[in-house]
Amino acid sequence: MAGWLVLCVLAGVWSRGQAGDWGSCAELMGGVPGTPGLDGQPGRDGREGRPGELGEGGDGGVRGERGDPGEPGDAGSFGLRGFPGVPGSQGQSGEEPFVYRSAFSVGLRASTSTVDAPVVFTKAFYNEQHHYDNISGKFRCFIPGLYFFTFHLTVQGDGVRVGLYRNGAVVSLTLDQFLTSDLDQASGSAVVSLTHGDQVWLQVYGTGREEGRIYADVNNDSIFTGFLLRPCLPGQPWW
Incomplete structure (x- = not known):
């Protein structure tokens, strides 16, 4: 101090x-x-400072609940054409397009010279529907429509007259005239419109100088054939 x-x-x-x-x-x-x-006393607030540096990202928060769907947006423009897809597997077989069948093909077992009566063919090449009757010699129509009939006959003798008949009326006539005892052939065909119940057959008709017969043996066939071309059922137009 x-x-x-x-x-x-x-x-x-x-x-x-x-x-x-x-x-x-x-x-x-x-x-x-x-x-x-x-x-x-507290002083006045100071001036706003400069922005600080960006801090590090924080941890992700808990995922929130799913929101309500939004309104549909406008249709977008068409995209580019895509590549062809892989071929699919083969489908099941469909029904047959043509379910109506009527056909026959028959022949003679022995020669015949019967006149003005149906020629009875008893040798069946095909008669699955049994629309041809091998007792009466007549084809009976069960399916209305257009049919094709044809015959090829072996003829023996001077000649023979053969007619294709429908319900007793002549559809077509064939005359074979061969003036020797050798064998010859006669044939013919026609397209015929039939309704249910119509009958068609071959018949040797008339008498004259022809004294031949329709011939058949193990080496020669005389054949009569017919089949349905197109069915014509109710509500369908005819050709």
Whole structure:
């Protein structure tokens, strides 16, 4: 403490000598610190600082619930044509397009010279529907439609007259006239429109100078054939 006083005196002498006024020691030395004052009022907000650097990304949050579907958008434009797809497997077989059948092909087992009566063919090449009757010698129509009939006969003798008949009326006539005892052939064909119940047959007709007969043996056939070309059922137009 004494040291401080000495310094104060010396400083005062020096100061007085410089300024002509000794002053006081208190002017040269600070006093004892006082009691801290009360806190002042908060100051005004400072200016907004500059944006800070972007922080690191945080952890992902818990997934929220699914929202309601939105309204359908407008139709987009057509895209580019795609590549051809892989061929599919083969489908099941469909029904046959033509389910109506009527056909026969028959021949003679022995020669015949019967006149003005149906020629009875008893040798069946095909008669699955049994529409040809090998007892009466007549074909009976069960399916209305257009039919094709044809015959090829071996003739023996001077000649023979053969007619294709429908319900007792002549459809076509064939005359074979061969003036020797050798064998010859006679044939004919026709397309005929038939309704249900119509009957068709071959018949040797008339008498004259022809005294031949329709011939058949193990080496020669006389054949009568017919089959349905197109059925004509109710509601369908005819050709």
